[in-house]
Amino acid sequence: MLKRALAIISLLIIGYWLAQGLAGVPFGEDKMLVGQYYLDHVKEQTGAVNAVTAVVVNYRGFDTLGEVTVLFIASTGVGALLWRRKKKRTAKTEGSIVLTTGTRLLVPFVMLFGAYIFIHGHLTPGGGFPGGATIATAFLLLYLAFITYEIPHKGFEKTEGLAGMGYVLVGLIGLAIGGYFLFDWIWQTWNFGTENIGRLFSGGFIPIIYTIIGLKVGTELSGIIDNMLKEEVSE
Amino acid sequence: MNALAAIGEILVLLGTFFYFLSALGLIRMPDVYNRMQTSTKSATLGSLGVLVGVGIWALGTDFGSIPWLTKTVVIAVFLLLTNPISAHALIRAAYKSGIPLWEGSVVDRYREHLEAKEKEKVEAPEGAEETPAEEGGEE
Numbered sequence: 001m002l003k004r005a006l007a008i009i010s011l012l013i014i015g016y017w018l019a020q021g022l023a024g025v026p027f028g029e030d031k032m033l034v035g036q037y038y039l040d041h042v043k044e045q046t047g048a049v050n051a052v053t054a055v056v057v058n059y060r061g062f063d064t065l066g067e068v069t070v071l072f073i074a075s076t077g078v079g080a081l082l083w084r085r086k087k088k089r090t091a092k093t094e095g096s097i098v099l100t101t102g103t104r105l106l107v108p109f110v111m112l113f114g115a116y117i118f119i120h121g122h123l124t125p126g127g128g129f130p131g132g133a134t135i136a137t138a139f140l141l142l143y144l145a146f147i148t149y150e151i152p153h154k155g156f157e158k159t160e161g162l163a164g165m166g167y168v169l170v171g172l173i174g175l176a177i178g179g180y181f182l183f184d185w186i187w188q189t190w191n192f193g194t195e196n197i198g199r200l201f202s203g204g205f206i207p208i209i210y211t212i213i214g215l216k217v218g219t220e221l222s223g224i225i226d227n228m229l230k231e232e233v234s235e
Numbered sequence: 236m237n238a239l240a241a242i243g244e245i246l247v248l249l250g251t252f253f254y255f256l257s258a259l260g261l262i263r264m265p266d267v268y269n270r271m272q273t274s275t276k277s278a279t280l281g282s283l284g285v286l287v288g289v290g291i292w293a294l295g296t297d298f299g300s301i302p303w304l305t306k307t308v309v310i311a312v313f314l315l316l317t318n319p320i321s322a323h324a325l326i327r328a329a330y331k332s333g334i335p336l337w338e339g340s341v342v343d344r345y346r347e348h349l350e351a352k353e354k355e356k357v358e359a360p361e362g363a364e365e366t367p368a369e370e371g372g373e374e
Contacts, residue, residue, distance in 0.1 A: 096323065
């Protein structure tokens, strides 16, 4: 009781403190410094209509590389923590026939939608991370509906690694062509798609990087699910 | 032009009405199964009405276009396919975890079926339980 009261009081104090700090921030006012630059130049500099993905992949691509690395480390960490020599799925009851049939019907569409999200990252809201998470959801659906389903590990782990390498490779090509890491060589040097901004074949390397990230995130999250759903088999 | 907008508005109104009914059913009904019945059915119908209605409504105004309607119809079809499956899975899980029926319930054929099956397979221990799915999901 005392503990709880102390916790509530300290949380209230912290909340008040944060609110005091936020009271000085001018929300909704025209106080953008860097943001205005992004909004003004995003189209001719990156070719993306979606300013968020342009910032995330193009202007600050290094942060996204860091995020991908964080996900990779998380997946590797889960794999290392739950490592056993013999692991098997120990689900006891199959999903009902309605669930399995529905899953069979829905999984292709969920995957298609995930691919749609990450391919159209420069045009619509979303990008590689939501698209990859959607694809991982399809695999989670398969895992939950069927007792014996397992992702094809060999292919998945290789795809994950290759996608990560692909991201770095795109950045290194930019380094070779343009002089700095993650330079948008497709847009800046090749001028590919400059005349159709707002269509699918534009956006410089944003669609390519988001396809890579989508594949990576999808396979990674599926791998984490796979690791967590399996249990040790004693023999 | 304006007829489309009017049709859309009526559909959205119908949809929100069904949303309201579903929320009401969630409060009003006595047990999990009845609540599930009212909430899922009318929420699915309400979403369909709202989504398709929004698409048609947008067609009637000057910013609407066919892609609008297409998107809403795709979302509506997706909801139409997924909502019943999720309701089925939830109800089945509720029954399997032993949540009792309402005390006013008269008949529980699924339990009878399960018990008959249990009696049947005393000698054969290993068995799948796929057949009761049809009865288990409905109510």
